[in-house]
Amino acid sequence: MNKGVIISGIGHLGLILWALFGGYFLTPDHAPEVAVTSVSLMSSAEFDAMSAAVPTAPAPAEQPAEPAPAPEAVAPAEPEPAPEAQPVEETPPPVELAEPQPAPEPDTAPDVTEIAPIPRPEIAETPEPVAPVAEVEQPI
Known part of the structure; x- marks a missing residue:
């Protein structure tokens, strides 16, 4: 046999x-406890009574905020030099837009008086039945 087939067979086996018996023999000593929360049911009347008993917070009294003290005017020690004037680029003259071409006139409706109507196919008459109709009802 080929070495690759043997190695693959051992690996797959x-x-x-491991998938069948891997966790079977390795059971934990003690399982972690499940967290349980106690729950009680209440009627809508009990809920309404509980909601009505909750005090509402009083509205805070509005106090006008004290204006911030005006900052003292500080004279600058040295005046800042004026920035140098930067050269302004000239904008190009506006491009003249070409006038739009006039819309082409819509085509006139074709003359349909010369068109012949579509001929209807002739329907052949249905032939007489060859076999006679049975008078006795046939079993199904």
Whole structure:
């Protein structure tokens, strides 16, 4: 046999055995406890009574905010030099837009008086039945 087939077979067999029996023999000593919360049911009347008993917070009294003190005017020590004037680029003259071409006149409706109507196919008459109709009802 080929070495690759043997190695693949051993690997797959080990994987299958691990999937079947891997966790079977390794059970934990003690399982973690499940967290349980106690719950009680209440009627709508009890809920309304509980909601009505909640005090509402009083509205805070509005106090006007004290204006911030005006900052003292500080004279600058040295005047800042005026920025140098930067050269302004001239804008190009506006481009004259070409006048739009006039819309083409819509085509006139074609003269349909010369068109012949579509001929209807002739329907052949239905032929007489060859076999006679049975008078006795046939079993199904």
